[in-house]
Amino acid sequence: MRRPDRRTVGRFLLLTLAAAFAGLAQYASYQPTGLWWAAPLGFGLFFWTVDRAVAGKDPRTTRRWSVWLSWVQGLTCYLLLLPWVGEYVGAIAWFGLSVVESLYSLLFGLGLAALLTWSRSASAAGGRTRGILPFLAVPAWYVAVEWLRANWPFGGFGWVRLAWGQVGGPLAHWITLAGPALVAYAVVVAGLGIALLVHRRWITGAAALVVTLVGGLIIPVVSPVWRSGDDSPTLNVAAVQGNVPRLGLDFNAQREAVLNNHLQVTRQLADEVDAGTRARPDLVVWPENASDVDPFRNPDAYTRIQAAAEAVKAPILVGTITRDEVGSRNTIVVWDPTDGPGEQHVKKFLQPFGEYMPLRDLLRHVSSYVDLAGDYKPGDGPGTLHPAGTGGPVVGVATCYEVSFDGAYRDAVDNGATMFASPTNNATFGHTDMTYQQLAINRMRAIEYDRAVTVAATSGVSAMIDPDGAVTQDTEIFRQGLLQADIPLRDTRTLSARLGAVGEWVLSAAGLAAALYAGMRFRKTTRRGRE
Structure with a gap:
């Protein structure tokens, strides 16, 4: 068995460090640090890191990298976010909860690998346009995984939802339309937009940022359209x-x-x-x-x-x-x-x-x-x-x-x-x-x-x-x-109050359906690679 050379080890450590830094950026969006823009930036770095890791690789390697880097990002964020859990009961509670929460990141990485493989094959078959759909399914898959984390087991742990780091920023206002799930979707879309701009896909990347950021700024202005009531009492x-x-x-x-x-x-x-x-x-x-x-x-x-x-x-x-x-x-x-x-x-x-x-x-x-x-x-x-x-x-x-x-x-x-x-x-x-x-x-x-x-x-x-x-x-x-x-x-x-859980269900169902479809394609691609 060949030992990995220094270049391979160095690349692994560099990519792992980048994923950890992406987790640090996500953590920085939460209070009391409260840098709302750090979360989209962190996801942009994360997607860029995954893309660099899997570029030109076979599907199985793509899956390993996606799962590993997703887990590193999640674990880093939760270790920094949750020390208060063990303040008086010891580090075992803090580390234990952080590790458990990071397991959901493994699931996200599995779906991400399948969606990225689907996106690459679609782009190769029909140009960049056909690759947009599976690429934009990634935020919906994140919402689906977050829904699971916030609901299971023991009622879930919604404390770490991505939306809570957006207070004070323009993306926060998406919550009035479909609750925290839509805010999480917008954050991940913005992160994808940043990653696309790094790859010089100017139109798609700029569109993702304009829709999420400018859209968030517009929502409070037009909100009376779907609101009714009197503030005076x-x-x-x-x-x-x-x-x-x-x-x-x-x-x-x-x-x-x-x-x-x-x-x-x-x-x-x-x-x-x-x-x-x-x-x-x-x-x-x-x-x-x-x-x-x-x-x-x-x-x-x-x-x-x-x-x-x-x-x-x-x-x-x-x-x-x-x-x-x-x-x-x-x-x-x-x-x-x-x-x-x-x-x-x-x-x-x-x-x-x-x-x-x-x-x-x-x-x-x-x-x-x-x-x-x-x-x-x-x-x-x-x-x-x-x-x-x-x-x-x-x-x-x-x-x-x-x-x-x-x-x-x-x-x-x-x-x-x-x-x-x-x-x-x-x-x-x-x-x-x-x-x-x-x-x-x-x-x-x-x-x-x-x-x-x-x-x-x-x-x-x-x-x-x-x-x-x-x-x-x-x-x-x-x-x-x-x-x-x-x-x-x-x-x-608000529209969120009227819709209730429907918005989150729709996004989660879309993400799950896309991940399952991509997973089936992933298995076929892997099978062909073995033949």
């Missing part, structure tokens, strides 16, 4: 950030102190209102886990929360833990100053390995931290609350991790939500990027559904987000804070 909303006494996984052991912190800031709000230095809010939003002391089982907690609502003379959305005949629930309760606790939102999309532990008995042999995971049960409600009763404003609620699921705010809009609230607890992730990544997802959701979002976090970052995704107020991390603003109430229906 507002609701004065206050978000309370009480903070936690100390960092770490023993957050739940600090229950009394955390509740006291949120009561203190709420009393401060009430005092300032009574002194005339603040307007009286119509609604106060507390974070997730603001009262892990169950007020329905602890009379003292019940009394103190009721007193806070009476002092501020406004309903409070209280994040707490409740228990019923099914089990423990992560719950947001409407706490009225007159009537006390009422309507509830029970978290529907739970975080696996955190709020519940899949395969607990098996994984207990891997890490002792397994038993620190909760055993919460999901709810099945409409995703909305009515803090002022029937006929008043309808608040769509997505608690923490729920914001990464399309169904959370989509269900809320379908059930009449005119604003969003996202109570969240990021204290168990310390001073990591997690809270900023989550804020970016909420900003994209604001754009998607044309709704203002109030984010209330135990330890930060809390924020007021306009319907255009702009952050108008925010707090510092691990500091007590109080935000207040007049929030626009909107009943608009």
